[in-house]
Amino acid sequence: MEEAKASGTAAPGTESAGAKPVDFIRAIINEHNRSGRFGGKVHTRFPPEPNGYLHIGHAKSVCLNFKIAADYNGLCNLRMDDTNPVKEEVEYIESIIQDVHWLGFDWDDRLFYASDYYDRLYEYAVKLIRLGKAYVCDQGPDEMRQYRGTLTEPGRESPWRSRSVEENLDLFERMRKGEFGEGEKTLRARIDMASPNLNMRDPVTYRILHSTHHRTGEKWCIYPMYDFAHCLSDSLEGITHSICTLEFEDHRPLYDWYLDALDVYHPQQIEFARLNLTYTVMSKRKLLQLVQQKNVNGWDDPRMPTIAGMRRRGYTPGAIRNFCERIGVAKNDSVVDVELLEFCVREDLNLKAPRRMAVLDPLEVVIENYPEGQVEEFRLPNHPDDPSLGFRTVPFSKTVYIEKEDFMEEPSAKFFRLAPGREVRLRGAYFLTCTGVRKNGKGEVTGLTCSYDPQTKGGDAPDGRKVKGTLHWVSAAHAIKADINLYDRLFQVPSPEGGDNFLDLLNPDSLRRLSSAMLEPSLADARPGATFQFERQGYFCLDEKDGQTPVFNRTVTLRDTWAKIDKGEGDRGRKKAPAPGVKPAPKKEEAPKIAMEDFAKVDLRVGLIREVSLVEGSDKLLRLMVDVGEGRLRQIFAGIRPACPDLDDLLGRKVAVVANLKERQMKFGLSEGMILAGGEGERMGIVTLNGDPLPGDRIS
């Protein structure tokens, strides 16, 4: 086979082991370049319809189109696909222009509008009529639908299909002049009413819309349909590769048909899978609904997956571009984990964001042995790894605020922040030991008294003693009060886009407003839009500066290993754990929460019980040694004792084992799976398998 990579399109040295794999679109382009189909030229376009704000899904397309053009030394146009004046607005056009620019792309003087081509499009339509390939149809919407047939039955030809060229020309001209009302007449392509592809059953090419267009005003009352306008706009602009999303795949025959029928320059349409993100919705209809119903505060609400929303939230263009790079491009339907986006944001911000200290939920600390009225100034670096970001000055005094959650009166073993008698470091300042706790009548902690070690100025102990915790802090006398918006995912479930009840799935805590945060004074100079890392908290950007109190939006939290530990302990300690090792059957009343797709991930295997023993200290658990066909026995602790008065009865039984479960360390030992059982107490039963399945056989 010929070496594709040696064809000269790859830069020198890139065909070595580290070469980036080529996605399927570039593979097609490479093939075109090899065959000379477009003379080595690559010219793409990003063609949004200005009927909403751009979102992260559009960003994928923007990056794809502009990057491909750049990679191949070609060009990419920005084109507004404005063929439906009813839905489109100037506000959207402006936002699109701003957003694509903000993302870091430029189209020079190549901002186009499909409406730029209305005159020529009209001429093309006339030509189609002359060729006998289009006709004016008098069918109304309902009638046309009936004649179209169904997915399985062919359509019937319209009675108007055989009008003469002259009559069609005359009628079309009169449509243009406004002699007919909306819906009275359409221009249709004469293709094939029996085509299995519905798009080819004499599709409407022009429709009458007595509506003011945001650019052409009253000039037209007939407007071309997408399929007609799009392929010809591409053709007119000399686009080589018309990259669009998957749902247009079965429009490609029509794309090709129009261009062939008119015998004009013919770009190649290529379809890729649109981006979906977990915990959000991407359809413009749903986003519009959220805006209109005021579930969010406009298109640029920081919780929205729109470019404008992400900008306001503090996401950077570089992070978004990087994200689009990492998710790749293919034809699989995919839902990308929003954590990848957040990773990209952190990755970018970590490098650039100056560090600051901000206490979101303050707890007052009085340092008893610190001189009254004394103020020290510490010079702290803006970035731990990048000296070029410089320093700022932070004042310190007798009373400081620390984060409420950085103190625990009765700490667990793994908590290494402040607690009575414990010593921690105040970042960049001193070691601090908690000597007393102040409480209100309800027993809530309202403040601490602490002592500091003057020897540890700057944050290091001359005697070399270590502390486990370092806390951020703010001097009470110098603090700036601020409001903080804590944003979380908009929806509670990973895929809210499923049914029509997506509004029920909104996360009620997607925005938490904090109004008593205290910031270090250097933040007074922050400019709107500037992003900082509030140490140990996350990245925050200044939203607006009008009013007395500044407002910071949380862009994204820091990765928080402690939260996981803490939560894990909480789960173990507080919640009543179900009998381990048993998957409880769902109760009748409540619908099962497991989606079929999740269930399909369960690897259910036949397990042969080889050993059974009681577990000391538990009246529910049994220790089973089960053969799952792996050449060794798995130890499974199962809470099935109530179902098994006679242990010997279990020996040799074949049961259903969930084999791909993460093993679980229990106090009795490691449990390497789960066996299927249902019911509770004495009514519990174990799923037993009859017949001759072998241990390890998959159960489907």
Add this chain to the structure above:
RNA sequence: UGGGGGAUCGUUCAACGGUAGGACAGCGGACUCUGACUCCGUCGAUCUAGGUUCGAAUCCUAGUCCCCCAGCCA
């Protein structure tokens, strides 16, 4: 039950008849004046069944499942 697409670690992208690899997530560890960053380690997948082949994620056959299409929206 028409047509068009798609099925590879939990997620996503790769591997183009020759060792199934990367990233994110997870887990474990090292480091740390951010429980961050960084570093190291680790877990983990070819939809199913046949066939071709020395060799199959890749080719063939037959299934299964998922997505899209019946706008005068794009």
